[in-house]
Amino acid sequence: MRALFLTASALALSACAGGPPPEVATPTPVLPQQFFHAPDAGTGAELAALLPTSDPAYNTLAAQALAGSPTLGEAVARIEQARVGAARAGAERLPAIGANASVTGTRTNPAQFGTSLPPGIAFDTERVAYAANLTARWDLDIFGRLRAQERAALARVDAADASALxxxxxxxxEIAASVIDWRTLEARQEEIESDIAAAEELARLAGVRERAGIAPGFDRVRAESAANASRSRLAALDSERARLTGRLVTLTAQGGMQVRAAMALGAPDTELPAPPVALPSSLLVNRPDILAASAGLAAADAELAATARRRFPTFDLSAALGLLAFSPGDLFDEDSIVGSIAATIAGPLLDFGRIEAEINGAAAGKRAAFEAYRGAVYTALGDAEAAYSLVAAADRELAAANSEAESLQRAARLAETRQEAGLADFLTVLEARRAADASGERAAAALGRAKRARVLLWQALGGDPQPITRSISQ
Known part of the structure; x- marks a missing residue:
């Protein structure tokens, strides 16, 4: 009855040591019903179609990156680290069983017992003790502190997995954008080479007319200048290609030769898939950064619960069973068996605000995690809105650039026809050809920007939903 009274008193005092943990409201952020620039229902393509999966170079480089990228390897290692932490937190809820053995020598000074011992009483001043013990300890976790810590650790695993995704x-x-940029350079190179060929043909015709004495040498010089300007634009593409090579080497952890060999595979598809239809609410379950922030919020909530439960007492059961003898031969005698069993209760009574400060700190951490979650949600919403708008703007730019190129090419052909008929001079033909030459390269660049906008939309809407399966050994 006395033990029961003491236990109840300790529980009552511990429960009165602080009130309930502070409530931190975490309402779901309010999102619009639809994206402003989203396409009509039923007109969009699949999300995966926004990537250049028809390009063999992209498929090859993406596979190499997933197998050997240091950045992804670090993210996977973070997952393994979080899983180890969760396993440790789960193990804390189970009994701890241990074993030990010892040999202890002691020497006693008889003078410490006085000047003399009673008659017939003697003891060994030097003794050696041999012991072997089996111990066990278990925290009953009645108030759920260890369970809350395990929930926090599991939530951190989810956060690490989402961050890796x-x-x-x-x-x-990044690889898709780099491959698209490379293909755009190839298309621009083709247009510039066509421009050079057309300018050289004009220079040849001007030279023929000059030698025939029916045109001044100035026409030939102007045509050669136009060809040289196109050659300058062509040479400038090499620096952009070198930059892309270095970028792909970094992304794929491959050498420059492997990157160049991959880019030589196949040819890109000029088809532009329609943007997929998506709802703002789908970002909450598709975007990895939102999932990671949500898991971080769950971990902060569990950590707050675990901290709040520190106000309550802990109940420990412990036991030991062993052998104790003072000579090796007596170690396994029946009299050498020793043991103990204990139940312990310990809890705070007066800590002068230490635990309360920790609870308030954990509550502030949960509020910070909630604001981080809200920030991730609205960042994703802004990314998706911007990506949809960018796709629409890029498509309009591409249509205008194609129309411009067709019109200027037609004007150049008409100018050449009029010159052959004697209705236009060479300068008119040269100016028309120069305008047409620049328009083809602009149309190729506009196509690349339209493809790149789709990659941004793919990432903004959540990207690849497949879980991370790569292991550290890869």
């Missing part, structure tokens, strides 16, 4: 999506998006 975000790293993979960013990696694939």
């Amino acid at each position: 975000a790293v993979r999506n960013a990696l694939l998006a």
Whole structure:
């Protein structure tokens, strides 16, 4: 009865040591019903179609990056680290069983017992003790502190997994954008080479007319200048290609030769898929950064619960069973068996605000995690809105650039026809050809920007939803 009274008193005092943990409201952020620039329902393509998966170079480089990228490898290692932490937190809820053995020598000074011992009483001043013990300890976790810590650790595993997925999506998006830029350079190179050929043909015709004495040498010089300007634009593409090579080497962890060999595979598809239909609410379950922030909020909530439960007492059961003898031969005698069993209760009574300060700190951490979650939600919403708008703007730019190129090419052909008929001079033909030459390169660049906008939309809407399966050994 006395033990029961003491236990109840300790529980009552511990429960009165502080009130309930502070409530931190975490309402779901309010999102619009639809994206402003989203396409009509039923007109969009699949999300995966926004990537250049028809390009063999992209498929090859993406596979190499997923297998060997250091950035992704670091993210996967973070997952393994979080899983180890969760396993440790789960193990804390189970009994701890241990074993030990010892040999202890002691020497006693008889004078410490006085000047003399009673008659017939003697003891060994030097003794050696041999012991072997099996111990066990278990925290009953009645108030759930260890369970809350385990929930926090599991939430951190989810956060690490979502963060790794975000790293993979960013990696694939960067590779896709670099491959598109490379293909855009190839298309621009074709247009510039066509421009050079047309300018050289004009220079040849001007030279023929000059030698025939029916045109001044100035016409030939102007045509050669136009060809040289196109050659200058062509040479400038090499610096952009070198930059892309270095970028792909960094992303894929491959050498420059492997990157160049991959880019020589196949040819890109000029088809532009329609943007997929998506709702703002879908970002909450598709975007890895939102999932990571949500898991971080869950971990902060569990940590607040675990901290609040520190106000309550802990109940420990412990036991020991062993052998104790003072000579090796007596170690396994029946009399050498020793043991103990204990139940312990310990809890705070007066800590002068230490635990309360920790609870308030954990509550502030949860509020910070909630604001980080809200920030991730609205960042994703802004990314998606911007990506949809960018796709629409890029498509309009591409249509205008194609129309401009067709019109200027037609004007150049008409000018050449009029010159052959004697209705236009060479300068008119040269100016028409120069305008047409620049328009083809602009149309090729506009096509590349339209493809790049789709990659940004793919990443903004959540990217690849597949879980991370790569292991550290890869």
